[in-house]
Amino acid sequence: MKKRTDPRNRPSYLRWCYECNVPLLRKKCDLCGGKGVAVAISSPGDARPALEEDRLLVVRTISEEYGPQIKRAIKGKTIILNKAPGIDRTDEVIIDGIKIGVLEFDIFEKEFRFIPSIEGCAAFERFTKRKIMVKGGLKGHLKGKYLSYDDIIIPKGQVFEAGDYSILLFPDGNIGKGILKDGFQHSEKAVKILDMTKEDVCFSKITNPIEKIIKANRGHLNIIEKEASDFIKETIDASGKPVTVAFSGGKDSLVILELVKGVTNESETIFIDTGLEFPETVAYVSMMQKKAKKKIRCVRSTKDLLTEAEVFGPPAKDYRWCCKTHKLAPVAEYIGLNYPDGCITFEGKRRYESFSRALSRRVDNNPFVPGQTSAYPILEWRSLEVWLFIFSKGLRYNSLYDKGFERIGCWMCPAGLDSEFEKAKELHPEKHRKFYKFLLGWADSRDLGKKYVRLGFWRWKSYPKKMLEIAREKEINLVPHVKGSKYSVSSVSGIVPCHDKKFSIEAVLNGIKDFERLGNVLNVLGSVSYSKDMGALRFKSSGCDVSVFASGHIVVKSDSKADAKKALIETVRTIIRFETCNVCGICVRKCERKAISVVDDKIHIDGSCIHCGKCNGSCQTYVYSDKVVDMSRVEKV
Ligand code: SF4
Ligand code: SF4
The missing domain is CATH 3.30.310.10 (TATA-Binding Protein)
Structure with a gap:
């Protein structure tokens, strides 16, 4: 049997055909026949195209920092995002096969900011006035060293603050990436040089709309579609059980719905409405119900989150009681009643999505729903493959993706990101207000304070290292003092x-x-x-x-x-x-x-x-x- 390895432990690459200016899912470009060049990206390497709002966000954050000319360079270009390690949402941004920097959400300011890479600095340099000139006379290896305030010239009209990343232009034409330090106006250590390059990095003149990317990857898309369809057929034949599809309203289960539809007409699609779904998801499923020939069965949880949370406290990433009360229980009940002899359920689980899914098997018996066998046809697919499949088939997807959500789940899911929680607040202020009020009351009764809630500490029971550092720095109490005497x-x-x-x-x-x-x-x-x-x-x-x-x-x-x-x-x-x-x-x-x-x-x-x-x-x-x-x-x- 093939050994399963965690994709997070493998080096990750996105291949790029610079001739046609398109990302590739395999080595060969189907447009020019040339070989793609590997662009190193953070593991697990689940790159995806930036959709509507994410696209605007990238363009806005970059042009706010480096001026509006940058818009010209990236007009008509597909922007690729790839998750990178960080406190909250952190995405590497790739345009024209250049990893230009990182888009990250600041949990203190509740806003996004763009941090350029050295390649990004080199590519932006010709478009922007926002750069710092370095005077001559510096010798030796400069990366990691400091520039004094006397070593630099800040162009008139440009205002920098401590903590800003800046493009450095050296007299020999080299480009650097620097960070301005506290009190830089009077300091011998005004700017730290983080990186330097001699390379001339240019944006491509060739546009790359999604249709072109699909054509460049046609062969690979056909192969993975056939492989997944064959797997579905073989699994149905081997199991002999009735077929169901678990539809969550997300992109991965949309692909499963389409693939299963291509293999059999004899399947039931089940949507579990946890009662915590985004209204957009409920509306999307309802639209799909009208469109689909066969009905999508909606199974709704009868539990109320806030009533349960009064007893259990808010759910957390490592304390997800809500999955059980709002999801597992209604599934188990529905399957038990309607499929007493069991069923095979096709789901959109993917290995690259999360640590918990990385080592999954492709077919597994669900230990909590007797008789239910779960099968994952797109377990090995990456996000880019999923999106290209959806675009190539012209499938309608959940509008939340165009509003900046990378994954679709319950609106207040603790496993989500603070940036998504803020987005949920913007979209559904009343829902957010009620839940936030509960969080504040819960935290207050345990002497945890408002900052504990505001910075999202409620999402964990065991805190990651970075959150512990923030707690120490901001003097946030993490140890609740529970009042009351009855057990x-x-x-x-x-x-x-x-x-x-x-x-x-x-x-x-x-x-x-x-x-x-x-x-x-x-x-x-x-x-x-x-x-x-x-x-x-x-x-x-x-x-x-x-x-x-x-x-x-x-x-x-x-x-x-x-x-x-x-x-x-x-x-x-x-x-x-x-x-x-x-x-x-x-x-x-x-x-x-x-x-x-x-x-x-x-x-x-x-x-x-x-x-x-x-x-x-x-x-x-x-x-x-x-x-x-x-x-x-x-x-x-
Ligand atoms: S037996 Fe129980 S009550 Fe007695 S000392 Fe030990 S722990 Fe305390
Ligand atoms: S009796 Fe209790 S204290 Fe003694 S070894 Fe066993 S567990 Fe430990």
């Missing part, structure tokens, strides 16, 4: 949206009073890693990964539902044991390892603990923990 627990279980385990249960235990202490005492269940900064602790217990957060949120991941449930119940009961401990000392005597002692009138577990959990059984507060907290919502999972 209560609620939970949701289902598919885990990550790559390591199959099953997760998300729960919230309200009423925890001494979170810091749990970092020590939960060692009775497994070796605990505790982060005070993040208000989070983790341990492994009976093969399950357990995370507990200061907010009271608990996430258990496991390969088995039964194990996950057992680990959650044990975790909750152990927390209650130590929260309600009356220091009776029974467990001190019970532990054969002598790992338990009383320190400052509290139970302390030391390093000799082997996490056997036997002391739990000797403790009355553990045994009677179900009298303190109603476990019925956990038992039902």
Whole structure:
């Protein structure tokens, strides 16, 4: 069997035919027969064409910075975007096969800015007055060095600020990219030279509309369409089950709908309306329903996000209880009722989309919907292939793509970007206002503050490194202080949206009073890693990964539902044991390892603990923990 590798670990290229000025999906250009040249792009390399609003955004941000002449150079050109690492939306911008820079969303200012690459600086230099002249007399290797204010001439009328990236023009004609430093007007270190080039980089005179790009890639598009159609046919024949298509209203499932339509008329298309869809998506699906010969079945979630969020808190990238309540539950119910003997469902999942999808199999049994087999015909397709297929077939796609969305999901999806959340605010202010009000209230009741919400920290339970740096720099408290004294627990279980385990249960235990202490005492269940900064602790217990957060949120991941449930119940009961401990000392005597002692009138577990959990059984507060907290919502999972 072919080994599956994560596309993020492979070097990524976009091929370009400079003769015809078109991106290529394979080495050969179908227009001129020539070979494409590799343009290195960030992994996983899921480049896509910029659609309406993104196109305007790129042109606006560049021309605001470098003047309107730039519009002339890129008129009639297809702009390619490619996701790059960053705090929020960050896209490499490629025009005429030149990676001219990066478009990034600033979560502080809530606006986009363009940062040129050295190739971009060289290409813009002839169009713009916004550049800094470097005086002569500098010697040696200059990249990485600083220019003093006396070394540079800022043209009249040009105003620069600290933090601005600038084009540097050297007396020998070399071009540089620099960044202006704080207090540059009086500094020996006014501009740092980030990069330099001798190359003459020019925009092409040849236009490249989408129709031309399709022609240049016709052969490859035919090959991948045939391969995906053959796969669909073979999968249907092998399965013998009724055929369904999962239609989300997004571009990938649109391709699947078209491909399956070409193979069979005997399929049912199912759209799960989570109740959190963008109105544009609902309108689009309704338009597709009218257009399609066969009905698109809409299955709607009956859950209300804000009611559920009062119990569970806001969903987060690593705490997506909403996927289960609003999506998985209605799918499972619909399939169970209508396909009692199972079905094969074709879905638009693609390997290049996300880390969690990178290692997927092409055909898989859905462990949460008995009898449902999921199959992914375009698993290996890249975004550019998807878009060229859609344009070549003249398919109508969701209007949200033209409004600047790169992926279509629920309007407030925590897995989305802050830039998309801002866009959702612009499109649907009332929806945004209600949810934002909830976020502010939730954060306030936990002493998390407005900045915590404004900068989007609510999207995580475990924060990425860059967000932790921002929190430190801006002095944002990340550790919630939960008020109230009564214990209560609620939970949701289902598919885990990550790559390591199959099953997760998300729960919230309200009423925890001494979170810091749990970092020590939960060692009775497994070796605990505790982060005070993040208000989070983790341990492994009976093969399950357990995370507990200061907010009271608990996430258990496991390969088995039964194990996950057992680990959650044990975790909750152990927390209650130590929260309600009356220091009776029974467990001190019970532990054969002598790992338990009383320190400052509290139970302390030391390093000799082997996490056997036997002391739990000797403790009355553990045994009677179900009298303190109603476990019925956990038992039902
Ligand atoms: S047996 Fe339970 S109540 Fe008694 S000291 Fe140990 S943890 Fe506390
Ligand atoms: S009985 Fe002792 S060794 Fe076992 S979990 Fe409790 S403290 Fe640790």
